[in-house]
Amino acid sequence: MLFFTRWKAAAILLTALVVCLCAVPNFFSEDVIRHWPSWAQRHIVLGLDLQGGSHLLLEVDSAAVRKEQLQAINDDVLRVLRQARIPFTGRAIRGNGVEVRITRDTDLETALAKLRELSQPLSGFAGSTGQRTITVNESGGVITLIPTDPAITERVRQAVDQSIQIIERRVNELGLVEPTIQREGTDRILVQVPGLQDPSRLKEILGKTAKLDFRMVDVSMTPEQAEQSRPADSEILPGERGEKYLIEKRVLVSGADLVDAQPGFDQRTNEPVVNFRFNSAGARKFAEVTQANVGKPFAIILDNKVISAPVIREPILGGSGQISGNFTVQSANDLAILLRAGALPAPLTVIEERTVGPGLGQDSINAGERAAYVGATLVLIFMLATYGLFGVFANIAVAINVAMIFGVLSLLGATLTLPGIAGIVLTVGIAVDSNVLIYERIREEVRAGRSAINAIDAGFSRALATILDSNITTFIAAAVLFYIGTGPVRGFAVTLGIGIITTLFTAFTLTRLIVAYWVRMWRPRVVPI
Amino acid sequence: MRLLRIVPDDTKFDFMRFRRISFPISAMLSIAAIALYFFHGLNFGIDFIGGTLIEVQTKAGPADLGRMRSTIGSLQLGDFQLQQFGAPNDVLIRISQQPGGDEAQQAAVQKVRTALGDEVEYRRVEVVGPSVSTELLAYGTIGLVLAIVAILIYLWFRFEWQFALGAMIANVHDIVLTVGFMSLTRVDFDLTSIAALLTILGYSLNDTVVIYDRIREMLRRYKRMSMPELLNASVNATLSRSIVTHVTVAMSLLALLLFGGQAIHSFTATMMFGVVLVGTYTSVFIASPILIYLGVGRGRSGGADEPEAPPSAPAAASASAARPTSPPRARVRR
Numbered sequence: 111m112l113f114f115t116r117w118k119a120a121a122i123l124l125t126a127l128v129v130c131l132c133a134v135p136n137f138f139s140e141d142v143i144r145h146w147p148s149w150a151q152r153h154i155v156l157g158l159d160l161q162g163g164s165h166l167l168l169e170v171d172s173a174a175v176r177k178e179q180l181q182a183i184n185d186d187v188l189r190v191l192r193q194a195r196i197p198f199t200g201r202a203i204r205g206n207g208v209e210v211r212i213t214r215d216t217d218l219e220t221a222l223a224k225l226r227e228l229s230q231p232l233s234g235f236a237g238s239t240g241q242r243t244i245t246v247n248e249s250g251g252v253i254t255l256i257p258t259d260p261a262i263t264e265r266v267r268q269a270v271d272q273s274i275q276i277i278e279r280r281v282n283e284l285g286l287v288e289p290t291i292q293r294e295g296t297d298r299i300l301v302q303v304p305g306l307q308d309p310s311r312l313k314e315i316l317g318k319t320a321k322l323d324f325r326m327v328d329v330s331m332t333p334e335q336a337e338q339s340r341p342a343d344s345e346i347l348p349g350e351r352g353e354k355y356l357i358e359k360r361v362l363v364s365g366a367d368l369v370d371a372q373p374g375f376d377q378r379t380n381e382p383v384v385n386f387r388f389n390s391a392g393a394r395k396f397a398e399v400t401q402a403n404v405g406k407p408f409a410i411i412l413d414n415k416v417i418s419a420p421v422i423r424e425p426i427l428g429g430s431g432q433i434s435g436n437f438t439v440q441s442a443n444d445l446a447i448l449l450r451a452g453a454l455p456a457p458l459t460v461i462e463e464r465t466v467g468p469g470l471g472q473d474s475i476n477a478g479e480r481a482a483y484v485g486a487t488l489v490l491i492f493m494l495a496t497y498g499l500f501g502v503f504a505n506i507a508v509a510i511n512v513a514m515i516f517g518v519l520s521l522l523g524a525t526l527t528l529p530g531i532a533g534i535v536l537t538v539g540i541a542v543d544s545n546v547l548i549y550e551r552i553r554e555e556v557r558a559g560r561s562a563i564n565a566i567d568a569g570f571s572r573a574l575a576t577i578l579d580s581n582i583t584t585f586i587a588a589a590v591l592f593y594i595g596t597g598p599v600r601g602f603a604v605t606l607g608i609g610i611i612t613t614l615f616t617a618f619t620l621t622r623l624i625v626a627y628w629v630r631m632w633r634p635r636v637v638p639i
Numbered sequence: 640m641r642l643l644r645i646v647p648d649d650t651k652f653d654f655m656r657f658r659r660i661s662f663p664i665s666a667m668l669s670i671a672a673i674a675l676y677f678f679h680g681l682n683f684g685i686d687f688i689g690g691t692l693i694e695v696q697t698k699a700g701p702a703d704l705g706r707m708r709s710t711i712g713s714l715q716l717g718d719f720q721l722q723q724f725g726a727p728n729d730v731l732i733r734i735s736q737q738p739g740g741d742e743a744q745q746a747a748v749q750k751v752r753t754a755l756g757d758e759v760e761y762r763r764v765e766v767v768g769p770s771v772s773t774e775l776l777a778y779g780t781i782g783l784v785l786a787i788v789a790i791l792i793y794l795w796f797r798f799e800w801q802f803a804l805g806a807m808i809a810n811v812h813d814i815v816l817t818v819g820f821m822s823l824t825r826v827d828f829d830l831t832s833i834a835a836l837l838t839i840l841g842y843s844l845n846d847t848v849v850i851y852d853r854i855r856e857m858l859r860r861y862k863r864m865s866m867p868e869l870l871n872a873s874v875n876a877t878l879s880r881s882i883v884t885h886v887t888v889a890m891s892l893l894a895l896l897l898f899g900g901q902a903i904h905s906f907t908a909t910m911m912f913g914v915v916l917v918g919t920y921t922s923v924f925i926a927s928p929i930l931i932y933l934g935v936g937r938g939r940s941g942g943a944d945e946p947e948a949p950p951s952a953p954a955a956a957s958a959s960a961a962r963p964t965s966p967p968r969a970r971v972r973r
Binding site: 159167169307308310313459460461462463464465466467469470473474477478480481482484485488489492493495496497498528529532535536538539540542543546547550553554557575576579580581582583584585586587588590591593594595596598599602603606639 | 642643644645649694696740741742744745748749752760761762763764765766767768770771775778779781782785786789790793794797830831833834837838840841842844845846848849852853876877879880883884886887888890891892893894895897898899900902903906907910
């Protein structure tokens with residue numbers, strides 16, 4: 111137990127040194143570290159509860175994604191059957207599928223074949239998974255098309271990926287520093303913005319789908335009359351102040367064709383407005399519409415609300431225009447941001463929000479530091495008093511242990527939270543335990559009659575098995591906590607887990623090494639314990 | 640140099656004698672704790688029942704709780720709680736979950752922000768919607784159960800089944816009493832509390848394993864010693880280590896409790912109770928004697944064992960260990 115080859119000793123010391131050095135970048139500010147090579151830049155990231163900031167968990171509305179999928183299938187069925195010139199009736203979305211009745215039985219075979227083509231194979235990681243996107247069934251002349259579950263999951267996943275890109279654009283436009291935007295689970299997105307105090311504006315911007323449509327106002331009847339007669343091609347949409355508009359369902363130009371949007375001021379009224387520009391396809395469509403409908407009102411609709419319904423005074427051929435309405439400077443700017451970043455494929459809801467102000471963040475850091483210093487000092491003094499010289503050895507081992515914890519955390523780029531600091535303080539208590547086990551065993555061996563060196567040797571060999579057993583049980587608890595925890599709690603599990611590993615390392619190697627060298631140099635007859 | 644000796648060498652307390660008292664007491668305490676859980680309830684935090692938590696600091700002097708209460712009350716947000724949190728101008732506002740899903744929670748926060756306006760600084764805002772809170776509660780409970788099962792399997796692997804069962808009973812008892820403590824003191828029960836419970840579990844097992852390890856060693860060495868005597872010897876042998884370790888952990892926790900700030904106060908208080916008070920008690924007075932009841936070491940006559948050579952090193956003895964030459968049981972003068 112006390113025998114170390116020179117190689118072994120060197121390896122142990124080198125490992126400890128390297129890991130401790132990994133903690134060095136934490137002592138320098140960002141500006142200094144930037145010039146170092148990238149492998150030397152890894153450092154601990156402060157959790158939001160220590161540096162202040164906002165944590166938002168957004169959920170993609172899967173029901174909306176499903177609805178859009180069904181709508182797309184619905185449109186596709188119309189297109190396919192019209193092209194094949196197959197008469198049909200009763201095409202509608204019913205339940206979780208699209209139904210259509212084929213008028214002539216003779217057409218059933220062809221209709222089925224054509225509609226089956228709509229279903230595409232789904233590919234997984236290694237090529238086709240053998241699953242398809244739509245199940246097409248037929249009974250009694252009625253064909254039903256139901257999107258398969260894997261297809262829906264795939265669409266939701268795509269919606270999340272798309273949403274992440276759009277969120278990134280929106281967040282960047284807001285000029286926020288270093289946001290973290292990542293997928294969580296199948297249908298959730300985590301947005302973490304350090305330093306953000308009031309996430310209200312962020313939530314507003316992320317909460318808007320920002321789907322922009324340009325459609326004609328239906329002037330054939332008033333909205334009240336439409337409520338009674340329910341025309342098939344128009345629908346009633348609210349305006350900004352609750353007034354009702356009757357708008358045609360057909361979308362003439364959509365926001366997807368916008369290439370730029372900028373806030374500005376109206377030349378005449380000096381009101382805040384949003385100036386927009388279409389791409390060439392959009393410009394062409396816009397020109398056609400405005401040429402054909404001079405003198406009629408058209409509606410600009412954002413997320414199913416009419417924000418403006420001006421009358422077309424003259425054809426707009428240049429592909430650019432202006433949206434004016436009840437805008438403030440801020441809301442015009444926000445709308446421009448939303449239009450530039452693009453529309454979200456599905457609405458996002460904030461299901462969890464945690465914001466910590468910088469005051470609390472700094473207080474937490476201070477409290478954590480204070481507790482750590484006081485706790486460490488108390489423990490060190492106690493060890494010194496109880497075990498004397500060997501207490502000094504234990505203290506050295508524990509100090510290196512803590513440095514190694516910081517080293518590993520830096521290497522992993524892990525997040526340090528306030529419970530994480532508590533985890534480190536606790537680890538100091540646990541780390542001391544391994545040394546105590548060894549020393550108490552040595553004392554016992556001495557009392558039972560062994561010579562000094564034999565007692566030390568036996569103490570180590572007997573105690574190490576116990577140390578392993580007891581630490582593994584705490585490690586299991588930490589591992590479970592890591593999987594079920596989020597945020598700050600996960601930070602605690604990480605530091606506790608890493609602390610146990612480093613404790614095992616130092617107990618098995620460093621403490622033994624220090625004692626072994628002391629024995630070799632002083633050749634004691636009596637163990638001063 | 641005179642070293643600190645909290646526990647004198649060669650203590651010979653008869654711990655096992657107390658098992659006739661300790662078991663009934665523990666049973667009663669456990670029942671009391673369970674009753675507290677069902678009737679007094681736990682103060683579930685927003686992590687598990689959803690809702691909004693806002694910590695504010697009034698900018699101008701100590702907070703006027705009464706006025707803030709009426710301001711927020713007029714917002715018609717349902718159940719809410721206001722309490723001082725540490726410093727006199729620190730206020731914690733808890734608003735229960737609003738009907739209407741996740742959007743309603745957001746709307747509620749906006750209302751509070753507008754109502755309180757500029758006179759407060761927002762230290763912390765946490766909003767947990769219904770979907771997330773049910774998940775966290777499920778994960779938390781599953782996590783606890785999973786940890787207990789995983790550790791049970793590990794102990795079964797390393798020791799015999801009676802040891803694994805004994806440890807599990809002792810540690811579930813720990814958790815039950817700690818939950819009772821949390822119910823009594825109405826500390827906030829949220830994710831960090833689950834963290835505390837899991838840590839207490841791991842830590843208390845740490846203790847139990849050390850004693851079990853010693854018991855196993857003694858069982859191999861002394862084939863005839865009666866169980867109560869053997870268990871006593873084991874506990875006495877490990878007593879010094881237990882006390883020292885518990886003192887060091889208690890010191891770390893004390894530092895956290897006194898200086899760690901309000902944010903982790905409930906966490907450290909729970910840990911203190913679980914690890915220091917309950918953990919020690921159960922390892923000595925429950926986990927050890929329970930082995931007798933589980934049938935470990937049946938058929939021990941209680942006779943004296945042959946005098947033996949001093950404890951031999953285990954099979955994997957290192958080459959440098961010299962043969963012990965001193966006679967057995969000789970005391971070394973210091």
